[in-house]
Amino acid sequence: MAIQGEYEFFLIGLFILTIFISYSTLATARLLKRWQPPDNPLLDRVDVILRFFLTALCIVLGLVSGLDAATLGWTFQQPLRQALVGVGIGVTLALVLFGLSRQADKKGRERFVSQRFIEMILPRSRAEAYRIALALGPVVVLEELLFRSLLIGGLSPLFPAPLLIVLVSVLFGVLHAPQGLWGMVGAGAAGLIFGALFLAEQSLMAPVVAHYVANLVQIVLAMRLRAKRKADQLAGISSTVD
Secondary structure (H helix, E strand, O other), rough: OOHHHHHHHHHHHHHHHHHHHHHHHHHHHHHOOOOOOOOOHHOOHHHHHHHHHHHHHHHHHHHOOOOOOOHHOOOOOOHHHHHHHHHHHHHHHHHHHHHHHHHHHHHHHOOOOHHHHHHHHHHHHHHHHHHHHHHHHHHHHHHHHHHHHHHHHHOOOOHHHHHHHHHHHHHHOOOOHHHHHHHHHHHHHHHHHHHHHHHHOOOOOOHHHHHHHHHHOOOOOHHHHHHHOOOOOHHHHHHHHH
């Protein structure tokens, strides 16, 4: 396609935005290796404000790209069906990834699964759990806007969509480095599924729902596992005392 001025502006803005998010994410990953934040990173006020700003920036880039809503996935036909598809895929993905991560955890511990990062983002109370469930929404919307709508839909006039899905999924996985090697592999695989879902549905709705549900279910499962481990530890201490 002949690149128009508005689309050229979109490409420059998308490149800068992607570099910024990639750099800040990896820099944060390095920081978290040697620093323990006092509060849950998902609830940091500065990060929350930044997410809303970056989400607005993604929307502006999409609007100035000159691309139609279907290309960007900004259509919501049959919303109930898409929501149900997203829930089904999200739950299935969460169960599979959680089961595989437990196996990787048993074999490789911190080398494969960053328990430190998991404990960092898990809720410490029921009230915090509700806040995190709300905070996950903006996180997922931002990621899907950037990685599916703009990087796949927005670049599809220049490159084949299947190639974009693979390349974007690799980037998506790399940016989950704080979660350990398995976290990167799992995120990359999830990126492939979300990308394929975006392409199949020609809409962001299904991948957004799938992404949110997958994250939420994994957090709930991790909380239950943590509670079980604590109960087992207490039972072990009690039996030793007796």
